[in-house]
Amino acid sequence: MPHLADFVKAYDVRGIVPDQLSPEVAEALGAAFAEVVAVPDGARGVVIGHDMRPSSPELSAAFAAGVTSRGVDVTVIGLCSTDGLYYASGALDLPGAMFTASHNPARYNGIKLCRSAARPVGQDSGLAEIRDLAQWMIGGGSGLARPAGGPGSVTTRDLLGDYAAFLRGLVDLSASRPLKVVVDAGNGMGGHTVPAVLGTSAGLPGLPLEIVPLYFELDGTFPNHEANPLDPANLVDLQAAVREHGADIGLAFDGDADRCFVVDADGEPVSPSAVTGLVAVREITRARAGGDAEVAVVHNVISSAAVAEIVAEQGARPVRTRVGHSFIKAEMARAGAVFGGEHSAHYYFRDFWYADTGMLAAMHVLAALGEQDRPLSELCAEYERYVASGEINSTVEDQPAVVEQVRAWAQVRGARTDELDGLTVSCPEGQQPSWWFNVRASNTEPLLRLNVEAADRETMQHVRDELLALIRSGPAAAPADPATSTSDDPSHTTSDPAAGDAS
Template sequence: MFGVPRLADFVKAYDVRGTVPDQLSPAVAQALGASFAEVVAVPDGSAGIVIGHDMRPSSPELSAAFAAGVTSRGVDVTMIGLCSTDGLYYASGALDLPGAMFTASHNPAQYNGIKLCRSAARPVGQDSGLAEIRDLAQWMLDGGSGLAQPVGGPGTVTTRDLLGDYAAFLRGLVDLSGSRPLKVVVDAGNGMGGHTVPAVLGTGAGLPALPLEVVPLYFELDGTFPNHEANPLDPANLVDLQAAVRAHGADIGLAFDGDADRCFVVDADGDPVSPSAVTGLVAVREIARARAAGDTDVAIVHNVISSAAVREVVLEAEATPVRTRVGHSFIKAEMARAGAVFGGEHSAHYYFRDFWFADTGMLAALHVLSALGEQERPLAELCAAYERYVASGEINSTVTDQAAVVEQVRAWAQVRGAATDELDGLTVTSPDGQSPTWWFNVRASNTEPLLRLNVEAADRETMQDVRDELLALIRSDATAPAGDHNGSTTGSSTSSTTSSTTQDAGDAS
């Protein structure tokens, strides 16, 4: 029914993300598995590959087809079944194997995808093997032949359950045993949080009970997402969590995305805590932890969209802030280069040196719970030190000639004497000595004709003035607003959705 798909249409900069079955079919998955083995496992001398999958209806079949491709190249496979993306990263790190995670994260039910990594959860992206994997798989699908048969014959497939090991490992990094009792509402969005939260925060994996009363929302694994989209970056998908936190008189609410690698936080009033504030809070804890272990030169990585408060908090803790581009491959590479103990993104991806520099929302959640439980103040009060500015959230505009509009924004900045840099898109900072202070970043999407705008300022009025002036400029030649899910403008950005349905927020936006 479907012809041979063009892999370049859905093998993106950082992962695979396409519709099933017209783009991502078992045949495509098998070709990608064989090419992953050829490009990554064989040259690296890996002992095998580990594969996990989420709860989407197509995931078991696609992951089995991928495994068949891998074993056809003489490489062994360890199947760990249902897991979160950070559960796959744990397996890759603990077993020292390359990995493949079948998930489309928060994307709608008709999508699926693959996140790939080398051993120790090292990322595989466009510039680190994914382009070669794509091209070899396309050659196979187009009828290419001639790959040498593996000397030792096909590889083997074994199964292994690592959920308990994953949960124990995370608990070993954050001690909650001394916490005051906390009531926690968790919205899993019918995603993999419904599988991992009972294991990590509860007794589902046989671990001792923590001083937590967990109120579950939508823990039933269902890749059709019957209750709401598993994308907490969109404020509309936090409404049920916010209502439940207030109704139950909970201390905190947590929301996980579809593959449970990102965690969003709301306080006891149901108000979102910005990912930048979570980054600041966890950074301070990880800095202290590293110092206690004898580290003297401690670095924290954050992306260009993170609140200015993150840099300030890190400097106040006498550590080194390292600013980098948006996207997990950039964060991970910069963390490895700087030996950073922690990294955070505005999209609620949190990265830890002690987790192979990979991202895990669950470990960030444990840190927030520990910080809340070791003192008596409510979460809003605790986080006030990290919520210092007012942010717009990410606002998307459809723009045909992105480069021309960015040049107009640059000219706008020059007239005002503002400082600029181009680490990732165009970042403009208010002139020295100007008060109230402000900054913004405008950058083009890698996958769509969009410009993404983030504005932050010392007060609401300034933020709104800068935001509105820039939107008028950007949209003067724009066809229409796109994905204008403007995040809350109280405190730092509570984040807003990107309009892309084919990439995880913060991965390739």
């Protein structure tokens, strides 16, 4: 019998099919989701979508059977991106389940769950109860009363066109100068959503965009490369195609198309923190035009220092929070923030139910590029003020002891520290060139994650190398396996396309 605690994670379900996540498990999770979320919330039903993985249709159907067994109706929207599922949850005001393992290899699948209006479900907001109840059901537990009204019904709806029209209503691209855009969907759901939102496949009017598609064929075996733009190796084809076609911009989506990565006309990656700054300015301007007097923008602890600076320069309030979508969403709701960005290329919008959508962020970048004549590299230079190491992972068995070593290192230098998420260390007040870094322990692996940023490359490299030597010294520390590190090369000198948590 599978042990659900092994693959029901802090924010979602992510397991190997069928050893961990089987139809039987999916059905139990569906029934538990209905009992823990849908019924207590008084929801009229549950909306279910899935990605292109071969196992997704069977698993999502089993989950639906579990939901309906508890007397709760199901609306099936079929193939969709994760932000497409969030749209459905918001527009229909229903809790939802999205079957996807995002960028993970083909043998994996998973479930992202939300309450109505795309409100997150995590370990502290229902997922632990869902896990425990499903485990009891799989183990032969009985005693749940049969629903008085009998099983729920199943209906099917196609919301792709509505989703596309909704996004176009938030960002108008019709007046853009003509742009040539290369899009690498990685055989993931971007191949389904991009033609609808940026093209005409959903029946919407054409836009002044020439889309050059890469790997738009939906294929959950990922025959060309992993749908994980977090790894620079998976951007190589996009970079080459942008240069080959003389494109203005390149976009890369992950497997469930909720994250979007950007490269400029030279094929150079644009930091997700720069995208956060750019979109933040546009959303602040939009909010002010809509009558908002006080505007806030949320960013996580490993976002570039430039983000908070840019937000403050716009007269808005930067709000710093922990890494992870549940923290971003909760802080956005608390602060009434118009926008939130993470350096992992997750972008959250108040007008999208505080949920994340890579497509909407991409549209903002396209609009900003298309409303002026400069190339993207010049446009984004305004938002890239510092040099970053990217996230570097090190295998560390005794993480608390090593973090204390880092804290002692900081104290000797008179550096400032805080512990909002891991340990963040900033150079002494007034020191130039300025620098800061964050060290965080992984929740699931014996890894310490290091992010360093500085005013110039020499300073960043010096701080990075000194910290890596400290972290990786002694018998309890060693370099991480390259497969688990965004940048495990101590000679790394360029800002990675992303760092931090990935969906």
